[in-house]
Amino acid sequence: MARSLVLDGESLVAPGEIRQAARRFAAPKPGDLIVAKAELAISLDVSLRQFNSGVEPGAIIERLTEALHQLRRRFHPDVWDVIVPIAQSHPVAHYLHQDPLTRWSFEKPRGYSGDARLLDFIYGRPEIDDAVASSSDLGRSIYAYTRNASSSVAVRERRDILARRVDEIASARPGSTEVLAIASGHLREGPLSRALGTGAIKRWVALDQDPISVGTVARDFAGTSVEAVNGSVKSVLGGRHALGTFDFVYAAGLYDYLPDAVAVKLTRKCVGMLKPGGTFLFANFSPETDVDGYMETFMNWALLLRSEHEMGLIAGESVTGAGVKVSVWSGSNRSIVYCEIERTS
Secondary structure, eight states: OOOOOOOOTTTOOOTTTTGGGGOOOOOOOTTHHHHHHHHHHHHHHHHHHHHHHTOOHHHHHHHHHHHHHHHHHHSOHHHHHHHHHHHHTSTTHHHHTTSHHHHHHHHOTTSSTTOHHHHHHHHTOGGGHHHHHTSOHHHHHHHHHHTTSHHHHHHHHHHHHHHHHHHHHHHHSTTTEEEEEETOTTOTTGGGOHHHHTTOEEEEEEEESOHHHHHHHHHHTTTSSEEEEEOOHHHHHTTOOOOOOEEEEEESSSGGGOOHHHHHHHHHHHHHTEEEEEEEEEEEEOTTOTTHHHHHHTSOOOOOOOOHHHHHHHHHHHOOSSSEEEEEEEOTTSSEEEEEEEEOO
16 A cells, blocks of 8 residues: 655655655565665774774765765665665764764754754854863764765755855845845855845745744844744745745745645746746755765655756746746865756746
8 A cells, every 4th residue: 555645734844764765666675675685784883883982083984975875875775764764773873973063963952853043053153162072082083074974065065055146136136136045044244245235136035934044034134124924834825925926936945844745836837926037946855965874864855856857847837837947056176066046038
């Protein structure tokens, strides 16, 4: 019997159900689970011995992340689902969770994956300095590796891309540009925008379902054109907000958690909020992400990975006919894919 997808009532993010949303595979091969368990046990036991022997932490994590990536890639998702909790309960987790970034992701103090505080660890923001300083020497050494892993580098690049895109759009419409960020988090791209600093942005709406993030944005951007709004995917799709129309709408980290059907609905909604000439950008972690196995095990950070082709399919199902231009590309290390839909008329 097919397993139904359980969706969070507000965010439509489904922790624990992410991988189930991507089932497009035949049944696993007989014996694969035994092989996968054995390979996992060897890799984890080696890591544990290395930690106990004082091997340089970065070398341990690099070898382990590659092993987990290959396991996730080689075996059927049902097999992977079985070995994830085995990895999470292994004694090596005691060492890995001394890293404040890995531990925050695994414990989810805000109740969901990929929250804005987690991104602040990736950004190396001063707000997390105390948490890093209070970690063990080993934890700080592991953090020095994880905050510079390919996924973290891609997240920082994503922030920079968003700030540049805002500035490019504002340069063509100085003083009248209106921007909407969906699932904005702490809006860390905001301070990087020259247009915001010079008053070239008329309105920048930062919408998020997390009241802590909404409060942080309201505090940090007081006196600017940024408006902090509490809202979710469900409230946006339900038309609960009279947001108006925008020159630029973007959702940077949200689509990693949205099943295809919801992603298409949200894309249609966002394109419908564009002014003529406006652009909607959404991003998604890619199957080429090489730390996906570590993220899903020891960080408990499950994602719906999408290729450039799959991002194009979402765009294609969301917009029809003339009047739009779609472009899809990958970031510099190919860990994140971007899709832009421009309303040309």
